[in-house]
Amino acid sequence: MKKVQEFGKRKEPHTVIIAQGQNIRHFTIRPWVVGLAATLFMAMAVGYLLSTSYLILRDDLLNTAVARQAKLQHAYEDRIASLRGQVDRITSHRLLDQQFMEGKIAELASRQNVLASRSGMIEPLLERAKELGVSASPASASTLPVPKLRPGTKNKQARLGFGAPVTNIDTITTGSIAAQDADELPSLTKLADVKSDLHDIERTQIEQIAALSDAAAEQREKIVNTARQAGLPIRALETTGTGGPFIPSNAKDLDAIFDSEIVSFNKAIEELEETKETVRSFPIANPAPGKSISSKFGHRKDPIIGKSAFHGGIDFRAPTGTRINAAANGKVVKAGRNGGYGNMVEIKHANGLTTRYAHLSRIYVKAGQRVVAGQKIGASGSTGRSTGPHLHYEVRSGGKPINPIGYLNAGTRLSDYL
Incomplete structure (x- = not known):
């Protein structure tokens, strides 16, 4: 009976007494309160540990992310700088090429x-x-x-x-x-x-x-x-020769x-x-182009009296009014009536030569006038001592008559060049 009483004996809860002067306070601490407090403490401790661990891990993750982002940004900036440098080099080369080409084009x-x-x-x-x-x-x-x-x-x-x-x-x-x-x-x-x-x-x-x-x-x-x-x-011409390839x-x-x-x-x-x-300047032009010669230079039988005489020129068959031209460049010294020559034109040329055109029906120049080879100076006729219309043509050197045929032949040879 004693053991049963000991087993069933009620155990009193712990009491906490707080005295302060005349005031006395006491708290009864029950077991379930202690268990609850321990449980809360443990929960708080675990929560604290978990929170601390989370914060530490989060900082590590953030630092890692920031480092990775910084690395990517640096790599991107390096790539941009490299591309910019490449563009600058290409642009510089392009500018130099353009300047070179523009220089060549200019x-x-x-x-x-x-x-x-x-x-x-x-x-x-x-x-x-x-x-x-x-x-x-x-x-x-x-x-x-x-x-x-x-x-x-x-x-x-x-x-x-x-x-x-x-x-x-x-x-x-x-x-x-x-x-x-x-x-x-x-x-x-x-x-x-x-x-x-x-x-x-x-x-x-x-x-x-x-x-x-x-x-x-x-x-x-x-x-x-x-x-x-x-x-x-x-x-004659005095010429000297030169030569060599053109380089x-x-x-x-x-x-x-x-x-x-x-x-x-x-x-x-x-x-x-x-x-x-x-x-x-030489009398090489034909004064009556296309007309044949009827009487040559030199000794012949005079056509009027029939005796031997010297003919100081040549005669051209030329109907009245045929155009008569100057045989060379020169200056007219006579233009008018002149004895047996009838109407005559006399022209002074270079090299001491003169030419005479006689028996003209008309005269188109006057004394002192400058004429050129081939210029019209008169028209053929039969004035003066003449048996019919023709042109009496003379060439004189130093005042003496010379054969005009040589000059006319020279004119024929040189016609292609003059």
């Missing part, structure tokens, strides 16, 4: 301008050569090439035959550089072709001007030789050669004109 345009401007210099020379009967063989002088600039544009590329002008360098992007290189800037090969074409044109101009100079010199030599063979007192080195050399050839051409033309003028 150089070619300048050469084209030079060649085109020469047309104004060449054309009158060609006309002058044509008037003198000078032509270069095998190509005609009129075929000298003169490049023409394309009108209506100031763009050098368009004037040279290239495409559209180059796009401004500020608008170049990495995606368009290759296209502009391929489509807008003319290739070095094309520039070389244009330069070669201009060079060929310039050489052709120089070669044909030189050919014209040679042709003028050759014609002058033929005139002098033919005149000497015909008996005209013309001094110009650059544009400045070509300019100098062209100027030299122009000087040589002008000199050759002037010498040819001077030679022709000298030859024309």
